[in-house]
Amino acid sequence: MKMFAILLTAILTENFILSKFLGICPFLGVSKKLNTAVGMSVAVIFVMALSTAVTYPINVCILVPKNLEYLQTIVFILVIAALVQLVEIILKKFIPALYQALGIYLPLITTNCAVLGVVLLNIDNGYTNGMTGFAQSMVNAVGAGIGFLVAMVMFAGVRERLESCDIPKNLKGLPSTLIAAALVSLSFQGFTGVVEGIFG
Amino acid sequence: MTSIITAVVVVAVIGAIAGLGLAIASKVFAVPVDEKAEKIRECLPGANCGACGYSGCDGYAQALSNGETTDTALCNPGGSEVSAQIAEITGLSAGEVKPMAAVVLCQGHNNNATTKLEYQGVQSCKMAAQLFGGPKDCIYGCVGMGDCVEACPYDAIQLCDGVARINPLLCRACKMCVASCPKGIIKLMPLHEAKAAVLCNNHDKGVLTMKECKAGCIGCMKCVKVCQFDAVKVVNYCAEVDFDKCVGCGACHSACPKGAIDIIRLG
Numbered sequence: 199m200k201m202f203a204i205l206l207t208a209i210l211t212e213n214f215i216l217s218k219f220l221g222i223c224p225f226l227g228v229s230k231k232l233n234t235a236v237g238m239s240v241a242v243i244f245v246m247a248l249s250t251a252v253t254y255p256i257n258v259c260i261l262v263p264k265n266l267e268y269l270q271t272i273v274f275i276l277v278i279a280a281l282v283q284l285v286e287i288i289l290k291k292f293i294p295a296l297y298q299a300l301g302i303y304l305p306l307i308t309t310n311c312a313v314l315g316v317v318l319l320n321i322d323n324g325y326t327n328g329m330t331g332f333a334q335s336m337v338n339a340v341g342a343g344i345g346f347l348v349a350m351v352m353f354a355g356v357r358e359r360l361e362s363c364d365i366p367k368n369l370k371g372l373p374s375t376l377i378a379a380a381l382v383s384l385s386f387q388g389f390t391g392v393v394e395g396i397f398g
Numbered sequence: 399m400t401s402i403i404t405a406v407v408v409v410a411v412i413g414a415i416a417g418l419g420l421a422i423a424s425k426v427f428a429v430p431v432d433e434k435a436e437k438i439r440e441c442l443p444g445a446n447c448g449a450c451g452y453s454g455c456d457g458y459a460q461a462l463s464n465g466e467t468t469d470t471a472l473c474n475p476g477g478s479e480v481s482a483q484i485a486e487i488t489g490l491s492a493g494e495v496k497p498m499a500a501v502v503l504c505q506g507h508n509n510n511a512t513t514k515l516e517y518q519g520v521q522s523c524k525m526a527a528q529l530f531g532g533p534k535d536c537i538y539g540c541v542g543m544g545d546c547v548e549a550c551p552y553d554a555i556q557l558c559d560g561v562a563r564i565n566p567l568l569c570r571a572c573k574m575c576v577a578s579c580p581k582g583i584i585k586l587m588p589l590h591e592a593k594a595a596v597l598c599n600n601h602d603k604g605v606l607t608m609k610e611c612k613a614g615c616i617g618c619m620k621c622v623k624v625c626q627f628d629a630v631k632v633v634n635y636c637a638e639v640d641f642d643k644c645v646g647c648g649a650c651h652s653a654c655p656k657g658a659i660d661i662i663r664l665g
Contacts, residue, residue: 280416291427
């Protein structure tokens with residue numbers, strides 16, 4: 199039950215893009231079309247889960263025992279970047295179809311703040327207790343990724359509609375996009391407290 | 399002191415492991431490059447213009463190599479020559495690329511078109527067009543700041559008296575200018591064939607057009623009535639020519655009271 203609460207929290211109330219304002223760059227950059235938005239989001243889910251799986255043992259087995267928690271940011275970024283490169287090489291060799299589908303998005307999100315954010319927030323949230331902590335971290339990472347997907351897909355829909363709207367000329371393009379993003383974000387604030395209300 | 403050393407060692411070791419892992423992986427999992435695609439890529443002009451419909455020359459070469467497309471005649475800048483070269487490499491049949499050149503469909507130079515404001519901002523059509531549709535009274539015509547001049551990879555475009563003009567001998571029909579024009583008034587026309595072209599895109603009513611530009615199409619329908627081949631029609635107060643039906647007889651040109659239709663023979 200607690201896992202489900204973590205998942206829902208990560209998707210809705212603590213949505214990475216719309217509540218924590220992480221990963222705004224791909225949110226604005228790749229949300230023009232629905233299929234690119236989905237491609238990007240799938241890559242994000244994948245990378246978030248993978249980097250959590252790898253950074254969790256590094257944090258628990260190396261950094262914490264040696265009192266090196268202050269190195270988390272630099273070590274995590276290093277590991278995530280190398281890992282994604284490695285995955286890219288392997289994908290290119292063995293699953294070229296998936297490599298083509300993820301395309302440029304995989305290297306793009308290597309150093310995205312949302313990916314680093316999820317592994318750091320796992321630790322901040324206290325998901326550091328043995329196997330339970332690992333499971334909690336993974337659920338939170340996947341949930342954050344799904345939340346990213348939800349936000350991207352919703353916003354891609356909004357933007358596709360905006361394209362055909364008669365917007366005042368001085369608001370066309372980025373200004374109208376930013377206003378729309380603000381409104382979508384505002385609507386997500388409505389989820390505040392919902393998960394706590396359900397799971398008490 | 400030890401804590402500093404531990405920190406340095408930890409980061410260094412992790413970095414070294416990651417680097418080594420990547421180096422080994424790139425050797426072990428190396429993917430052989432597609433030689434056929436490389437060869438095709440060398441034949442292509444390398445303008446990366448996207449006229450073929452792929453992401454660039456690399457994309458087109460890849461698509462040809464893995465059989466995604468069998469059409470060797472998609473490269474406009476390369477023309478029939480490149481099509482023949484590709485056909486030789488791939489064993490596909492060579493196609494004929496109809497030679498085309500881009501034309502700016504506007505005669506709103508400084509003598510013809512009146513201006514409504516003096517623009518002093520950034521010298522870019524895209525920027526100027528956002529301010530009340532550009533400095534000219536006509537919001538459909540050439541802005542004349544030369545976005546297409548910058549976009550052209552072959553230096554085929556020049557600004558003449560406030561209107562962009564394209565040299566058909568230098569133009570390779572890559573459509574870069576078509577994409578760069580905020581007014582969308584650059585179109586491709588067949589080379590070496592006489593065709594009627596409406597050198598205006600003004601969709602305002604005739605009365606308004608007359609005030610805005612001396613050479614604007616007022617939608618008077620004279621060209622439609624005089625055309626024996628049903629090639630001209632007027633849509634939204636502006637004439638349009640169907641190049642497939644047009645034989646270049648010149649009847650519409652003589653009938654046009656504003657000189658907005660011209661018989662053009664490029665090249």
